[in-house]
Amino acid sequence: MELEQAKRRFIDSWGALGSQWGINRTMAQIHALLMISPDSLSMEDIMDDLSISRGNASMNLRGLMDWGIVHKEYKPGERKEYFVAEKDLDELAVKIARERSKREIKPALKVLKDVSSIDAAGSSEKKYFTEQTGKLYDFVLKADNMLEKATEYKDNWLAQLVLKIMR
Amino acid sequence: MELEQAKRRFIDSWGALGSQWGINRTMAQIHALLMISPDSLSMEDIMDDLSISRGNASMNLRGLMDWGIVHKEYKPGERKEYFVAEKDLDELAVKIARERSKREIKPALKVLKDVSSIDAAGSSEKKYFTEQTGKLYDFVLKADNMLEKATEYKDNWLAQLVLKIMR
DNA sequence: TTAAACTTTCAAATATTTCTGAAACTTTAT
DNA sequence: ATAAAGTTTCAGAAATATTTGAAAGTTTAA
Structure with missing residues (x-):
């Protein structure tokens, strides 16, 4: 070729x-x-x-x-x-991750928080809805936090995280 | 609401x-x-x-x-x-990650491998090209492997990984 | 085997996204 | 201040992607 x-x-x-x-x-x-x-x-x-x-x-x-x-x-x-x-690939990945978090994940979290906090009293339908969207909120938040941690430490993040956990 | x-x-x-x-x-x-x-x-x-x-x-x-x-x-x-x-969110994330890896990352890796292995002898332009695409290949491969590890252990992956590293 | 109940397929219509090119704008050197 | 060199904007054109709806296909029960 x-x-x-x-x-x-x-x-x-x-x-x-x-x-x-x-x-x-x-x-x-x-x-x-x-x-x-x-x-x-x-x-x-x-x-x-x-x-x-x-x-x-x-x-x-x-x-x-x-x-x-x-x-x-x-x-x-x-x-x-x-x-x-930007040719440093770690730097590139960090920038993309941060930007996607800001543009997409954060706004999605806001929606999830809003809709999951309607008053669930009464119908079991409501209860199910708030339960499901609440779980989704927790999950996405956790994922976003992990992404943030990962970008903080760039390529070395895992080792650093291990250190933090162990102390 | x-x-x-x-x-x-x-x-x-x-x-x-x-x-x-x-x-x-x-x-x-x-x-x-x-x-x-x-x-x-x-x-x-x-x-x-x-x-x-x-x-x-x-x-x-x-x-x-x-x-x-x-x-x-x-x-x-x-x-x-x-x-x-599928309502188990960990399960959902695993399925999405695996499917994206199969559909998008693996084919991209193949292209990167192919184009980065043209004979670079001669022009410095060629050398630069193979160098850059080669780095990209390594990086994407590393990322894909991490994703795979993460899905293997589902939510518990980090703890498991830590154990593995420490032994 | 037939026909009712249901699902899939796909060509044409519709909607959405992207691209072009020319006009408007900005910057710089004289 | 002017004009040359460049960049940005945006309305309309072109390209892509999605959706519809009706015909074809499938499955099941009798």
Whole structure:
């Protein structure tokens, strides 16, 4: 397999993976492209490589920056903006985990807390509902806390956690 | 907040959450409905409650069964099929984790392995590519293994893991 | 074997998401 | 202040994904 071919295969599957995870295909592709790029790329470079429009590139780069996993770089003497991906994978994982927690888990927890605390007196239907959503709340909260712990300690988290537990 | 209102809010947000996670809205809503249903529900019950067509209900119930998180139940003397959700949350998490690993992570690993093993001799561009995708492969593999360990031991996994490490 | 009761399938319709491209905006150098 | 170089925005177009509904398929009981 030649480089160009391998590159396409990587970018395509990273893109497909992204869309399965609720990230849009192009955003994931741009991320993939930046991950394998030794140098930072301009918007034009990205548009050309992926054959996408300027508007599309602009919006998705903004999206990646909102996730905190891509940032701008300015080259001295140049007007253009260049983009680089966060390439430390532990750091990348931490940022994604934190952002998903903030954007998705926390709001879900709020809903679960609200709906599980309606007054259950009376019908057994109500009782069942508050019981189930309450359990869900506890579970999601526990999971979110574990994720937080994990990101706190990055790759070394397990060892640190063990130490904490043992003392 | 009244039960009906709380129920709608729960089903809607579970549905929205689903679509952020690459699961379609209706499938997530059916799942939510079954989670708070003390009794098993027929396809008609589900169609009525969510105002969806028979075809839609049928396909999404099949989807949920493929994930292994909903199953059919037959009531004695009745022709109709009834559906129930897996309500043990640890069990639910394990099933989802295993299925995602099988459907998404494993195929991604294959691609990463393939593309990272092209012959890197020559250009430094190639070298960088194989290096980056190789690191990605190692990282995803490590993450997948941890997930597997976690599901093996279900809720008790951490304690078990600690024991293993200490011996 | 038939027909009633029920489920599945899939082509066409609908809804949702993403993408384009051109206009508006911003920044910088002169 | 101006214009060149660049970026962002957003309405409409295109692409994708989901949903419907009716026909085909299946199962069961008599």
